[in-house]
Structure formats: C-alpha cells, structure tokens
Amino acid sequence: MNLHRIIALIRRIVLQIIQDRRSIALIIIAPLIIMSLVGFSFIDKPKILNTISPALIASFSLFLTFMLTAVSFLRERQLGTLERLTTTPVRTFEILIGYLISFYFFAIIQSLIVVFFTIFVLGIDYQGEIWQMLLIVLIITFVAVNLGILISTFAKNEFQIIQFNPIIIAPQIFLSGLILPVSELPSYFQVIAKIIPLRYAVDCLQGIMLKGNSLNEISNDLIILSGFGIIFLCLATLTIRHLK
C-alpha cells in the first residue's frame, strides 16, 4: 500500500468538495432541515421524541451518508476519472481507502450535526455518554460509506441512485424499529430485520440513550454492525475491481 498516493487521493477529494461552496452548504444544511422538520413536529410530545430519537439519529446518519457517498462515487465513474485513475499505478484498494477516508470526513460532519442538533437543540432526555453515542454514529457512518460506494457501482446515473433508496434505505428504516419496535413486527419481518445493519445501530443507540447501557452490554450488536461495514468494504473492493 502506498501512503503517498492515498494521501494525494484524500487531498484531491476534500479539495474538490471544499471548492464547491454549494455542496459544502448542502452538506451542512440538509441534516439541519431534516432534523428540524422531524424534531419540531414532536416538540410538544417530548416522550415520543425521546423514544424515537435514537432511531432518528441512526436513520438520518445512514441516509445522508449513503446519498453523499453514492452520488459522489457515481460522479467519478460518469466523468471517466475513475477509469483514468485505474490506468495509473494506483491500486484498487488504495483508491477505496482514499475515497473511504475522504467521504468519511464529510459524512462525520453530517452525522455530528444530527447528533448535536438532537441533543442540544431539540433538547431530548438521554442517558449514557455522548461519546458512546458518537461511537455508534461513527460505525453506522462507516457502514453507510461502504454501502454507498458498493451500490453506486450498480447505478448508471443519479436517477438510479435515487431509485435505490426505496430498495436499500426505506426497508431498513421501516424494519429498524423507528416506526414500530422490532419485537412488534410480524414474525417474518423480524427474521428479515436480523440482516438489516440499521437495526443494530438503532438497538445500540436505544441501549445507550434510553437504558443507559454500557458498551459492554451492547457489544454483540456493535460487533454485528461493524461486521456489516467490513463486509460492504470487501464487496465494494471486489465490484470496483470488476469495473476496472
């Protein structure tokens, strides 16, 4: 692995996004709008807001990161720059690590906005430590970045990326416990919920925020959630190689 090339990749992607002021503004404004809309709808029902806030944080972190990554990576392919890159001595894994770290940087900004807005602006009651919540958000962001890169390799344009939302993101939100607790879903949906990464992120956050669980107590869910991230990373590496 060549560290200089990875740093050059990260530098280039960060430069590209920073120089596009409109994109930077949207990265910051989009989570604020979504969280304001949902949060202030329940502002007079603090009990409901407290109960759903862990699922809201996890769901929006997944959704926003997935979209940011999938669209950015798709653009690389559409412009032909990804193909051109593969004609240089850079390795597929170095490209992926470069993209992963760069997108992670912006995805974390969005996820932090979601967490801090929920805690400090909507003023929800929570137990557990903020750093523990952030850790879970960082892991679901890791899952979302890899999932975004993986799915973008199957899309030919932005329209198709948007069409992947009802297939990839919406079922996760529905089956993660945001609308109904997983235990109250029909038994066949409970089975499907076991292979849904978001469900484990929601379980972790609910454990920390509502029950004050320690990381040790949610370690099983944490390991499974991280496992999803690693599997998506491996699959993304394979699909990019295939694209080459």
Place this chain on the structure above:
Amino acid sequence: MDESVISAQNINFNYGETHILKNLSLSINAGEIYGIIGPSGSGKTTLIKIILGLLKLNSGELNVFGQKVISKKLNRIGYMPQISALYEDLTVFQNIDFFARMYETKNRVEIIHTLLEQVKLLDHKNQVIGKLSGGQRQRVSLAIALVHNPPLLLLDEPTVGLDPKLRHELWQYFEKLSSQSTTLLISSHTMDDANHCQKIGFIYDGSIITEGSPKELCESVENKKMTLEEVFLNIVSNR
C-alpha cells in the same frame, strides 16, 4: 532484437455476443507515430483499453514492452481518453498535480509548469476545469498523459473538437515527442490525422484491413492519385 513496443497477434474481444475485435494483429515500433484510423464503432477505443489492461481480451497474444502483464507497466504508459476525464471542480494545475502524485513524479511543480507552457495553458493554470473550452480541456488531458514522461503514449481521438490551428500545433508537438523516441498510438477517424502518422493501420469492423505509411497506402491502389480517404473507401468496398 524485437523493437516492438506493442505487438498484437490475432487478438479477439467480445462484448456479450458481439465481436468487437476480430483476429486483430499489429506491431508498433519504438519512436513511431502509429495511427489507428477507422470509423466510429470499428474498435479503436476497445483496442486502446485492451492495451491499457482495462479490458481483457478473449484470445490472441498481446505484448507491451515485451511483456504480457500490463499492470506493472502502467508507469511507462501515458493515456489520454476520448472524453477529457478531468475533475471539473479543480483547477488545471490541481488536476495535473493530482495525477503527477499518482505516478510519484519527481520535481512535480517544475514539470507541470513546463508542460503547461508546452500546451499553452500556463495563463490558465489556476482556472477551474469547468470554465475551460473543449480544446483547453483536451490540452489539460494531454498534459496529464505526459506528466510522468512515459515512453509510450496512447491517445484516443486527441484532436476531436480542436480548431485547425490547435490541431496543427498538437501534431507538431506529437512529432517532437516522436523525435525524442516516444512511441505514440493515436486513434482517429479523420484522414487529416492519418496523413500526419508515420504508419497507419486502417481498422474496420474490428480488424486491421491494411497497414503502411500514408505514402505506401496511396501507392498500393491502382489509381495513384487517390487520397487516403478514397483508398480507405476503396479497400472497404472491395471487401
């Protein structure tokens, strides 16, 4: 000693059921400007992508710098794709600099400035790619292909969209590179480009139908007054 930089023997490439390249053979010597000339869809871009290792051939033998494995030779090949493939939000300098870092080019800044001067874009070095004209983008793309001083250049339709003056300047530059022993494989569908090449391979329907210098090809037909375009059409109609 075999002087071939690129040597292809009966290579075949299928895309699904469609045969894109059919028993294509060619040999390109060091320092040569070889034009792969043919209409759209004849297999020019596919051939270049196979040489780069972006596509895998179905059968036949291909050697680049005397070796089959291309991945270890990429730092010796400069590639200019048909579409400019540049980062629209970055400046001219940032684009070239990024690729220079990928090739780990020594004395990067100095080399980039020299290249920008050669492609006449020094005044535009801080301009964002999105604001450049088609011709300017082509020249940035060429500078990227040259940033690691490769001995082999694969240029896919490099003169498309350029005005006659720029095209002329670009060809002068290609000839200068060739005189410095850089090998150039240039794809094109125009006979104006073909006339500048030292050797031409007319490609049609996935095969090289004839090969030779522009002069040799014009003399290969009965009517010696035919233009290259007429020679091409003549060969195609007699197939």
